[in-house]
Amino acid sequence: MSRPDKFIVDGRRLDGRLPDQLRPIKIEVDVLKRADGSCYVEMGKNKVVAAVYGPREAFPRHIQDPSKVVVRYRYNMAPFSVEERKRPGPDRRSVEISKVSKEAFEAIIMKELFPRSVIDIFVEVLQADAGSRTACINAASVALVDAGIPVKGMLTSVAVAKVDGTLVLDPMKEEDNFGEADMPFAFLIRGGKIESIALLQMDGRMTREEIKEALNLAKKGAMEIYNLQREAIMKQFVEEEEENA
């Protein structure tokens, strides 16, 4: 892949999207039978699967917390998820993503309800195309709800990038690799509104005004994704209802 000369031509991006348009999203719930909750998400060319186990007994014993549940989050990329084979196993990048994502989820899970136990969240990236951490958070959030774990609300995540001096929502590979800045967000959505920011990272440079503008752009995108997440969860019950009718 080489750097394109121009990222935006006639107001359209390289893949034909408008600057404030998301990539096509597909969400499927309850895809893994053995997991307590699971979800498959496609965000553009990203393909990720999330599995949630628990709350279950924490082993080894020393990780138990007598007052609250322990949350474990594992973000992992498959060796075949990128163009050049990725060495399997955790690396600097995936350990960092796991840590920040875990902290985002710890803020919404009602941890005091399950002392001495553990909730495991595993997300596997099958195919990566920029913004895989946001796709993973979206998938994990749906999987948590599917597992019936008490949470304050849903997490919805989306990134904003800056290319050719313009802010674009949900960047794809080219924009992410050669852009000037990249800023993933995760929001806690409650009562149909964005309640707070649960995760925020940045790569590159943006001015104060640009960050404000990026936040607004991300909020708009997040609400769209939230509606899709809701729809995906509700779908399993509607279908069963129709079968019986």
Next chain:
Amino acid sequence: MRKIVLPGDLLSTNPKLAGYGTYVEGDKVFARIIGIYEQTDNAIRVIPLKGKYNPSVGDTIIGIVREVVSNGWNVDINSPYQAFLPLSENPEAKPGKKLNEILEIGDAIIAKVMSIDPRMRVTITMKDKVCRAIRFGRIVAINPARVPRVIGKKGSMIKLIKTELDVQIVVGQNGLIWLNGDRKKVAIAEEVVYLIEEEAHTEGLTDRVGEFIRRRKNVQTG
């Protein structure tokens, strides 16, 4: 159709109504689990559709012995926490009788939750007339969140299964169900239990289950 709510959905602005499956922040009541919204005059509840069994005192449960220790048994109760059955809470215990002669690893028991301490250490008892060691019959596992539907309103669903099929049935709150009786009828009862689990969130279930049982019985006899 009954309304299904997701965590974070705003249910009310009156914190006094907050019931099971909800939480209060500020003066607003939100759902905290996925479930069916239910409103009565003095409370709002969310009846869970998914989730693990969380023990509470007085529940009848079915457990499997996992470990025999010097003063009792550690029992798996299909929840995040193992339960402990002390020797003194098993009426079968007699001086001079070894613990593993009373209950061995892998044995199933019907027991009741006696106490839970703040660190979620669960103690169970067998001093109750429904409690006993299970040596025959069949145990069926379902999603614990669906148990209330298997029991039905004031036990209507269980009563239906018992009268229609003439089988013994004990429903553990933890999602394990013990069935005993004629083998063919137990097989139908098992199917019925899975049917209820599958369609727990729909209405008019009792009628449909009744019809299902009659149809299945005709297939076997005719």
